[in-house]
Amino acid sequence: MLKHSILLILLCTANLSAPLYAAKPPNIIIILADDLGYGDLSCYGHPTIRTPNLDRMAAEGMRFTDFYVAACVCTPSRAALMTGRLPIRIGMAGLSAPGHRDVLVPKDTGGLPLEETTIASALKTKGYATQCIGKWHLGHTPQLLPTHHGFDSFYGLRWSVDQEPNKGIPKNASARLDQKLEWWNDALLRDDKIIEQPTDLSTLTRRYTAEAIHFIEANKGRPFFLYFAHSYPHVPLFRSKDFEQHSLRGLYGDVVEELDWSVGQVFATLKKEGLDQNTFVFFTSDNGPWLTKDLAGGSAGPLRGGKGSTWEGGMREPGIARWPGKIPAGVVMHELACSMDLFNTCLALAGVAVPKDRVMDGVDMTPMLLGNGHSAREVMFYYRKDQLYAVRKGHYKAHLVTYDGYSPQPPVEHDPPILYDLNSDPSERFDIAGEQAEAVADIMREVEKHKRELVVGKPQF
């Protein structure tokens, strides 16, 4: 008890005065899946997908039950993770007006503004080696690629794996379980050069993983930051020969199990190189499962909704943190946390100050990760495009607008808002706005404050 208190005091003191790990900053790896659902891992209750490496990561680290992303689709979600800022502030939210989309498409010329600070550009100031592997989707003109956003190098796709179809492919080809490589014409880039087109999509996860291993080995002598953003299980689904018929769950399971294998390879490399004790690894996904893709899409488990929706299934994700000897093992963490908090957390771990010339939306998770068990985050904003759809404060969530992702039914406005208690009712079944007027009013005050103070960034697409 006393020991615990002393630890807390030390942590708090350290946090107030000087950077925590400036002397020997840890390596940082963020592994991001694409469209993986809350219920898609064995350690989150999936009945047939086997994820022994992620399960072990959870057993050796901290598994979050209430970890969120900042948007229900990938471009804004990734922009927020990279910058610690709400997409609406930085022009990356998408527009609700007709003719606009919620993610960057090949004809767009905009992207993440160069004046934004990314995790990579922040860590560069402390001499970190930085690499982006996998899907970028934050701007695909040459001057907006990862190498212009703080990454020493880039190896991957500019956008989603379904954004370079060949002509004449079958209707709804991306969701087909009998995928064909020749339906797709994806370009694989190294830095700003196309090195393969069409890309062999079946070996993408394997080649990303080889690249990650190479990066870790090549940089073992200095601190490094690896942003490892897998292209799957976004549709169309492909996996390497070793993972064909690998999973009870079929093709989708094969793809997730290869991703799990990849996570295992990263940890094996860290151990082999003696870096395991000095590397912080965080695993999550960019948004919920694409439910309209049938069996080619994932599962939100007990949560309502999926990708494209601000119901919990669209924005609550698996979140697993591991750092042996620093993050306690086997913890199931119920505190509120968000992908934007990774920005502040990574900077704190590296001993870099968070920018003071702009509004930040992330909070530093290190006190929670390293010992005191409490999140500094109290509020979560659920945006869809440039509209605020819902707000969570504590365990209450008020919906101003609801929408079932990719549904032909238009969004439904709620005035007064509807309210759910996410602790007692995580599946959002029972509207309790009538009984909890003060909780609604409290959240509405947060909404007013947020809207009053918000400076909307210039739309980039």
Place this chain on the structure above:
Amino acid sequence: MLKHSILLILLCTANLSAPLYAAKPPNIIIILADDLGYGDLSCYGHPTIRTPNLDRMAAEGMRFTDFYVAACVCTPSRAALMTGRLPIRIGMAGLSAPGHRDVLVPKDTGGLPLEETTIASALKTKGYATQCIGKWHLGHTPQLLPTHHGFDSFYGLRWSVDQEPNKGIPKNASARLDQKLEWWNDALLRDDKIIEQPTDLSTLTRRYTAEAIHFIEANKGRPFFLYFAHSYPHVPLFRSKDFEQHSLRGLYGDVVEELDWSVGQVFATLKKEGLDQNTFVFFTSDNGPWLTKDLAGGSAGPLRGGKGSTWEGGMREPGIARWPGKIPAGVVMHELACSMDLFNTCLALAGVAVPKDRVMDGVDMTPMLLGNGHSAREVMFYYRKDQLYAVRKGHYKAHLVTYDGYSPQPPVEHDPPILYDLNSDPSERFDIAGEQAEAVADIMREVEKHKRELVVGKPQF
């Protein structure tokens, strides 16, 4: 690899020739929850219910993803667990005819026939001390109580906790979250005597647990069998003072978390008494969550349906096996298994022969539990009352009839049957009967064979 093969050979040889553990039979504890859903434990993905003791049990043992009970409501489910036989064979299924119910009610005089062999009566032949703690629900006349079915003693309720209401209580009182003790008049029995009425339902889990600890301590010198059948989280929900406001999930979570605490107390006692290495413990529930009880009912997680339904959520349950040094640790087991298999398994562990004068529906799980990883079970029959609603063979499940438990909508017949692949589609979303005609035909052959050979037992209620 060689070591593994030798182990398998030893196991197979042992299995073919002589009882495995006749020399020093292990203690056996079956812990049964009431109406707990597939998704209600943290290790099965519940976002807010904390179950550290059951999570640890899973981490130290084997967690099943495909563990079933034999019926979607409690009386037949418990009859099957106790006897290793389908309820329809032993008169315990209930009748579909109007005016009949699916579980025993206080006015019934029938119950589990005395000529049936229970796990307890079988283990008694090898000198096991036997106790039944908690809910019985297999006959409540004096001659049908546990003490007439192989148990040395009984401490608990004759039926469900909601079956002795006081007069004049509110409508749907059992599902209320503002439960009042005075609404209920349950009788607590020791052996065949009522020792308390009304029973203080708030201390039931605590007192059951004290009784279990006492039984283990009192019998540490001989093999024992403890059938620990909790009365909760069946409604009405009560918990002791220590668990008030304990759970993020509210009252239902408090109740489950007290149950988890109880599991922890059992393991602590086994360790304290030096019995941990020689005790096989299995945890499961009798049927799925009672979805129509709103927040007083549980969650089936990603599975469809709940209590009263033959969709997966009604009959697939958490199933966790632990026996340090014998059952490998940290295994997520995807093989098919059923509560009826506990009968054969317990008898195999104790070195008791399975009755040969009757049709048995259980299979011995010890080869799967102790090392070879494969279940001898290939087929699962899903009965509702005396009607066969569905059949699973391998990973295919055909529904002949479907019913949403406790729904005003009547059951729907499917001729031809509808078919789901439970591996790729565990949530039963996509009927594939049209594409998998041979799988349907194969299951229909199982149905015909089963019906042809089935001798229906005389209905007991």
